[in-house]
Amino acid sequence: xxxxxxxVLQDLxxxxxxxxPIGETDILLFRDGEExxxxxxxCPHSGGPLEEGAVQDGRLICPWHKANFSLEDGSMCEPLAxxxxxxxxxxxxxxxxxIDPEPLPPLYHFSAGEETPVFVxxxxxxxxxxxxxxxxxxxxKGRLVLVEREEEAPYDRTVLTKFVPAGKMKIDEVPALLxxxxxxxxxxxxxxxxQLDSHQKKLRFADGAxxxxxxxxxxxxxxxxxxxxxxxxxxxxxxxxxxxxxxxxLGEVEQTQRLVIVGNSFIGxxxxxxxxxxxxxxxxxxxxxxPFRKPFGExxxxxxxxxxxxxxxxxxxxxxxxxxxxxxxxxxxxxxxGTHVPADIxxxxxxxxxxxxxxxxxxxxxxxxxxxxxxxxxxxxxxAAGDIVSFPVAEGYQRIEHFRVAEQQGxxxxxxxxxxxxxxxxxxxxxxxxxxxxxxxxxHASEWDDYRLLGSLAEKTFVALYGHQGKLLAVASCGMYTLxxxxxxxxxxxxxxxxxxxxxxxxxxx
Numbered sequence: 001x002x003x004x005x006x007x008v009l010q011d012l013x014x015x016x017x018x019x020x021p022i023g024e025t026d027i028l029l030f031r032d033g034e035e036x037x038x039x040x041x042x043c044p045h046s047g048g049p050l051e052e053g054a055v056q057d058g059r060l061i062c063p064w065h066k067a068n069f070s071l072e073d074g075s076m077c078e079p080l081a082x083x084x085x086x087x088x089x090x091x092x093x094x095x096x097x098x099i100d101p102e103p104l105p106p107l108y109h110f111s112a113g114e115e116t117p118v119f120v121x122x123x124x125x126x127x128x129x130x131x132x133x134x135x136x137x138x139x140x141k142g143r144l145v146l147v148e149r150e151e152e153a154p155y156d157r158t159v160l161t162k163f164v165p166a167g168k169m170k171i172d173e174v175p176a177l178l179x180x181x182x183x184x185x186x187x188x189x190x191x192x193x194x195q196l197d198s199h200q201k202k203l204r205f206a207d208g209a210x211x212x213x214x215x216x217x218x219x220x221x222x223x224x225x226x227x228x229x230x231x232x233x234x235x236x237x238x239x240x241x242x243x244x245x246x247x248x249x250l251g252e253v254e255q256t257q258r259l260v261i262v263g264n265s266f267i268g269x270x271x272x273x274x275x276x277x278x279x280x281x282x283x284x285x286x287x288x289x290x291p292f293r294k295p296f297g298e299x300x301x302x303x304x305x306x307x308x309x310x311x312x313x314x315x316x317x318x319x320x321x322x323x324x325x326x327x328x329x330x331x332x333x334x335x336x337x338g339t340h341v342p343a344d345i346x347x348x349x350x351x352x353x354x355x356x357x358x359x360x361x362x363x364x365x366x367x368x369x370x371x372x373x374x375x376x377x378x379x380x381x382x383x384a385a386g387d388i389v390s391f392p393v394a395e396g397y398q399r400i401e402h403f404r405v406a407e408q409q410g411x412x413x414x415x416x417x418x419x420x421x422x423x424x425x426x427x428x429x430x431x432x433x434x435x436x437x438x439x440x441x442x443x444h445a446s447e448w449d450d451y452r453l454l455g456s457l458a459e460k461t462f463v464a465l466y467g468h469q470g471k472l473l474a475v476a477s478c479g480m481y482t483l484x485x486x487x488x489x490x491x492x493x494x495x496x497x498x499x500x501x502x503x504x505x506x507x508x509x510x
Contacts, residue, residue, distance in 0.1 A: 044083035054486035063481035079407035123219035124148035127386035127410035129177035134414035166274035222352030222387035231323025260343035264291035268349030354388035385409035443474035
């Protein structure tokens, strides 16, 4: 071992991560009493600076996407990261903390090779990838089959509306969700599943193939909706969910430098923001003039509308009656008011529906989702995770279409496939990028009787608290990433609005 001096022990604060350079490697030091631990300094998911994260309940929480790791050994406790932290040898000699920049062996070595039992994961998105990684990380050595329609999967779909259309990332640079080395521990199958026979434990494919399983996780995600108005199949009318769809859409936008977006969902508004950074002409047609009103409320919705208009996005209020075209190509949009909006490229950002069309022998809810128990089990030997599942909460059942929620559920479902009986009860979290700035949302509030805005919208440093009967339900924020890393863990236990406000005020004053 080749130890190098890092810093004097007395200069290392208690229970606060500190980044130090050792040669060309940045390493994170963490002191608990007289014990010092050394880990990689950047989150393995997308490089978040872990020294800016939070320490809470025995975990180190990434400030960017809220992955968290055990303070005992650096093991991953919650995604987005699907990796443990690298560990480095560390010692204290004569009051000096010293580190060897050669990392220690990984905490766990994946293994496989047994033919039984057969676990099948249907869908290689966020939920499916997290489940596959977790099964192997938790010691499953049987046959693990990952079934997906797309050849490119699994990959990070979130960048398709953020970084790729802004020109900050090329299509071929879209990051994979699983390390390339992991491919040797999972069997990949490509194809369209036509029918689930949950009684016989079989999946039937469109080409006639049959796959038998012992346990199944359904993680087929959402299907972009094409509303029932006339003209939705015209050339030039797009939805956006996959790499192929993104590449086709952006190729056409590149030629015309114009796009009309129907719907002011997060997908639509992220794409509008990204394309305006390249001076693309963007029009948004929506019934509600204020984007994100439902999750964020009136004040923040007005803030986002103003933000988009200041950056050149044009808004048209109204409902689409039909898409018009000539020779099979879209040329415009007719509104129910009679207004005609010229358009040669249209994105339908009108939401998704659960990808459950192949399921006929399990009950589906009105929205097409599966009903799960708190272990995410939907039938004997069948679990579900992600956009397709409604899960129990105090108010009834809830379905959330967020990337991190899907990964969390995939992880919990995988553990329960191994008979762990873990309960899914995690605090939801998502983030959106609007004109180069990250906005975050923690928790879930469908309605509230108490709303408190702290900080400054204009300076993009704020915390908005949403509560009911004195209890904190949700938080929207910008520029407060250490605070939200702290809150995403604290909110696992009930918090009052006053407690949350005190933490926010303290963070804003630092």
